[in-house]
Amino acid sequence: MPESAAGTPLHIITLVKWVPDSQLERRFTEERRIDRSEGILSELDEYPLEAALQIKEAADREVRVSALTVGPAGAATAAKKALQIGADDAFLLSDDSLVGADLAGTSTALAAAIEHVRADGDTDGEHLVITGMASEDGESGAVPAQLAERLGLNLVTQATALSLEEGRLVVTRASATEQQRLAAALPAVVSVTDQANDPRYPNFKAIMAAKKKPLTSWSLADVGLGAAAVASKATVLTTDARPPRTAGEIITDEGDAGLKIVEFLAKERVL
Numbered sequence: 001m002p003e004s005a006a007g008t009p010l011h012i013i014t015l016v017k018w019v020p021d022s023q024l025e026r027r028f029t030e031e032r033r034i035d036r037s038e039g040i041l042s043e044l045d046e047y048p049l050e051a052a053l054q055i056k057e058a059a060d061r062e063v064r065v066s067a068l069t070v071g072p073a074g075a076a077t078a079a080k081k082a083l084q085i086g087a088d089d090a091f092l093l094s095d096d097s098l099v100g101a102d103l104a105g106t107s108t109a110l111a112a113a114i115e116h117v118r119a120d121g122d123t124d125g126e127h128l129v130i131t132g133m134a135s136e137d138g139e140s141g142a143v144p145a146q147l148a149e150r151l152g153l154n155l156v157t158q159a160t161a162l163s164l165e166e167g168r169l170v171v172t173r174a175s176a177t178e179q180q181r182l183a184a185a186l187p188a189v190v191s192v193t194d195q196a197n198d199p200r201y202p203n204f205k206a207i208m209a210a211k212k213k214p215l216t217s218w219s220l221a222d223v224g225l226g227a228a229a230v231a232s233k234a235t236v237l238t239t240d241a242r243p244p245r246t247a248g249e250i251i252t253d254e255g256d257a258g259l260k261i262v263e264f265l266a267k268e269r270v271l
Contacts, residue, residue: 002127003145005165005177005212006062007061007121008116008124008125008126009061009062009063009064009124009125009166010055010059010061010062010063010064010126010127010128010186011042011063011066011117011118011125011126011127012052012055012056012063012064012065012066012127012128012129012130013066013067013068013114013117013127013128013129013130013244014045014048014049014052014065014066014067014068014076014082014129014131015045015048015067015068015069015110015129015130015131015132015143016041016042016049016067016068016069016071016079016081016082016123017041017045017069017070017071017132017135017137018039018040018041018042018071018073018075018078019039019040019041019135019137019163020034020035020038020039020040020068020072020137021038021039021040021103024038024125026241028239028241031100031240032237032238032239033099033100033236034137034209035204038079039074039075039078040078040081040196041077041078041079041081041082042078042135042137043182043194044132044134044135044194045082045131045132046085046090046199047132047133047193047194047196047197047199048084048086048130048131048132048190048191048192048196049065049067049082049087049130049199050196050197050198050199050201051130051162051192051196051197051202052065052087052128052164053085053086053087053200054197055162055163055164056232058163058164059164062125064088064089065086065088066087066088066089066090066091066098066117067079067083067087067089067090067091067113068090068091068093068110068113068117069080069082069091069092069093070092070093070094070098070101070106070109070110070113071092071093071094071098071208072094072099073094074091075094076084076094076215076217079091079092079215080210080215081202081208082211083201083213083215084202084206084207085199085200085201085205085206086200086202086206087213088213089213089215089216090213090214090215090216091113091117091215091216091217091218092215092216092217092218093109093110093217093218093219093220093223094217094219095111095219095220095221095227097220097226097227097229097230097231098220100232101144101230101232102232102233102234103140103143103146103226104146104232104233105229105230105232105233106143106230107143107146107147107150108150108225108229108230109220109223109225109230110143110147111147111150111151112220112223112225112229113218113223114129114147115125115223116218116222116223116224124142126186127185127187127189128169128186128187128188128190129147129151129153129185129188129189129190130162130189130190130191130192131143131144131147131189131190131191131192132191132192133157133158133191133192133193133194141191141252142248143156143188144157144189144238145157145233147152147189148188148189151187151189152163153187153188153189154184154186154187154192155188155189155190156169156171156173156182156184156188156189156191156207157173157190157191158173158174158175158191158193159171159172159173159192159193159194159196160174160179160192160193160196161196162170162171162190162192162196166188167186168183168184169183169184169185169186169188169190170182170183171183173188174193174195175209178181193202194259199230214258228248249264251264254265
């Protein structure tokens with residue numbers, strides 16, 4: 001490990017999100033937004049949290065793992081679950097002006113919150129931001145790139161494995177046609193997929209210990225932003241539940257199944 005990194009504290013900020021429980025029927029409000037009255041910690045956000053904890057456990061220097069979430073007051077539930085899984089502390093940025101925030105507003109708020117953490121007595125160490133591959137509600141996957149751009153940090157996406165080696169971040173990532181292994185200097189933003197690890201489950205001892213861990217709540221003003229900074233640039237005009245899936249077409253093999261399949265794929269414009 002380079003002398004500059006040896007002994008230098010590392011602060012990993014993991015983004016977590018409070019999303020509607022996928023086991024329940026999805027509903028929409030009169031404002032054309034997803035009803036978030038019943039939520040859970042996004043399952044896709046358990047993978048970056050596990051990655052952060054594994055880096056901490058393998059490190060030979062001080063590593064702090066924080067969970068950061070933006071959302072309504074109920075989003076504290078996601079932050080508390082992250083504490084139970086193993087985060088050292090958590091931050092919740094909640095403000096009425098963030099209700100219905102789009103990608104630009106969300107990434108702006110997250111960037112300000114991270115800068116606030118870095119400015120609050122955390123300037124001497126190194127930083128790493130780890131996110132999931134996408135949120136389970138919006139599913140855009142664009143926040144990591146927007147966040148890296150706003151923070152001016154290196155970006156690596158679609159990570160299936162990551163570690164710290166010789167003071168740099170080493171990532172294995174999956175593209176559409178190949179697997180890549182690359183290195184990036186810290187600070188950086190990394191998004192990880194659901195192939196990165198097997199997230200741990202909190203046991204009773206961890207659940208009880210989480211009650212003593214700090215959970216800090218901020219408003220937009222606390223991180224230096226006003227409502228105009230997070231105003232949505234996109235407007236949802238209509239929102240309708242997706243119609244239920246219809247039964248598929250069954251092809252019976254009477255010696256010509258191959259031809260029928262080709263004709264079906266051609267009809268669907270797959271071929």
